[in-house]
Amino acid sequence: MSEEVKLHGVWASPFSYRVIWALKLKGIAYEYVEEDLSNKSALLLHYNPVHKQIPVLVHAGKPICESMIIIEYIEEMWPDTPLLPTDHYKRAIARFWIKFADDKALSVLRRTLYTTGEELEKAIKECLEILEIVEEHGLEDKKYFNGEKIGMVDIAFGSILYWLGVNEEVLGVKLLEPHKFPRLHKWFHSFQEVPVIKENLPNRDNVISFLKGRRETLEASST
């Protein structure tokens, strides 16, 4: 079996980008396969029979699912340019924030994407509470979550904040305001300045159109 690396993803997915960023930061060559979630390929269903979702990384013919688990695999398989600290305690803290990103920040982002009216107002309020927690406890005065270099926690939160930023524009609200969240705001700026991130983001206008279209359908069905 060849050592070929393939990534099955979707152009507008924050989770696909997480894996793309990790692969690019590590300098790993891979082939990208665009999936259509409205008409899932037999291969995707074969690779991820449990969740039937992207991203799936296929390495030497074997599939790995779930974006942050894929990145832990990449980290272990290609240890150069580490994305987790080497110190055991710092690794645990990094994993704590990755879990927080996926359990809390992501679920609140999803609710700002998929709700309307009062539900949406509640989601926006909770989103600000989540940002406040990360501002207060997550970053301290470090450039990135692990210190001077971009790592796995930045990838986890970065994807969420990029999509949140696009959604702010769709909703016409401002959430990540610099005077409310100075550390997080500064961090997000540094994050987007990293060449691999800057050069590997979906076209913003296309994501806006995509989210706007979905919101129109959502609002039409909720009235």
Added chain:
Amino acid sequence: MSEEVKLHGVWASPFSYRVIWALKLKGIAYEYVEEDLSNKSALLLHYNPVHKQIPVLVHAGKPICESMIIIEYIEEMWPDTPLLPTDHYKRAIARFWIKFADDKALSVLRRTLYTTGEELEKAIKECLEILEIVEEHGLEDKKYFNGEKIGMVDIAFGSILYWLGVNEEVLGVKLLEPHKFPRLHKWFHSFQEVPVIKENLPNRDNVISFLKGRRETLEASST
């Protein structure tokens, strides 16, 4: 700072037991501190300001939160008696199932614990679907999730299935039936036969009383 290990937990919590099992399987000496969640200690709030929850492991004065992240820390800090496979791909698969346990199985267990009426019926139905997925895709014909030895995935699911089993008794329903879930049923039997597990479970009658009390309050407030 001494290398002292302290575990802050609650006697009836599946998450405390996860950490207890990992510590005992590794033969790590620790001091146990029982917390009262209705009157959280200043120390608990200091150690876990984000979630204000147990379990918290304090090692050499430094706190680690979230049961499975604590166990990854334990695994890295005390690598003897490994709880994750060494092979990178198998580690990714193990992490996939740990995430499935915490994202899917746990959330459905919680709903069987905290709902009544139609909501409870729906939760029970979904619980059976979750068990079916693990039966079909998770175990194959292995004794434990990683093969011949108990590991981290067994700890993750074992805690959920133990509390689910107690809850079955409280609700008067049977979910993990051997003819429906032969592999999972057999696995759960093997799991409970491991001396460290068998000797470190909360008193079943006490957990039943605890859950019954909570259900009575729940049913009284939902009528």
